[in-house]
């Protein structure tokens with residue numbers, strides 16, 4: 328007589344739901360119910376209720392209050408790791424399903440630093456039009472936030488200027504990112520044909536927030552040239568910097584791609600400073616320890632063809 332195959336799976340179905348676990352992960356990552364609710368587009372009361380039900384389902388406390396936020400208990404830490412593993416397995420299932428369906432359906436998550444928002448949607452346009460069944464989720468944040476997403480494996484691809492060295496990454500330098508010094512269009516320094524960096528240091532310097540790759544590249548460049556140019560003010564976006572420069576609050580170093588090709592009428596101008604533009608590249612990066620989906624591989628190939636970049640593309644693993 329044929330023996331029946333042994334049952335696989337759990338003896339007891341967990342009472343926790345994936346929805347509750349998703350909220351739990353967001354609260355753990357963002358440090359508060361309010362922030363998690365905002366990120367998940369849910370009411371705060373819904374997230375609180377999900378956490379309460381989850382705590383009852385697992386039967387141990389998951390968070391304890393710290394100041395105005397929450398921190399994980401030891402049980403919570405263990406659950407968080409479990410949830411991340413679960414979600415990674417689920418993502419693999421979705422990827423495999425997408426593979427089976429070719430490029431008909433699926434999701435492609437991409438993280439990009441803020442400086443790339445001026446051109447990346449255009450680059451993604453042809454792929455998105457050709458594969459309408461692939462939902463592209465493009466998250467735009469500063470460098471540190473994109474690195475954190477890469478650490479957590481939240482996206483398949485990330486676009487950034489300064490990839491981190493502590494992660495196993497494939498990298499493809501796909502576009503030049505020249506960094507220039509900008510000034511208000513009517514600034515007296517705009518009369519000069521040539522300027523030295525040392526002639527700028529009396530001017531107020533406006534920088535991006537801590538965690539920005541633009542700021543990091545600027546600091547590295549100043550340090551390499553032994554120039555002390557202390558920031559007067561930090562602003563949280565490229566647009567805020569441009570407005571502040573236009574308003575005469577100071578000078579700044581920004582990606583040329585954050586400015587219009589034609590600067591006339593924009594109220595800002597690029598100063599001819601020796602050593603500038605700082606020549607950097609943007610890279611598309613992806614983790615070596617995770618297989619790329621068919622959608623991600625196809626996008627990389629399309630971009631490579633479209634950009635005609637001769638830089639070798641590490642073979643997608």
Ligand code: PGA
Nearest residue numbers: 440441470488539540541
């Ligand atoms: P960020 O981008 O300043 O928005 O972090 C930097 C980059 O181009 O990598």
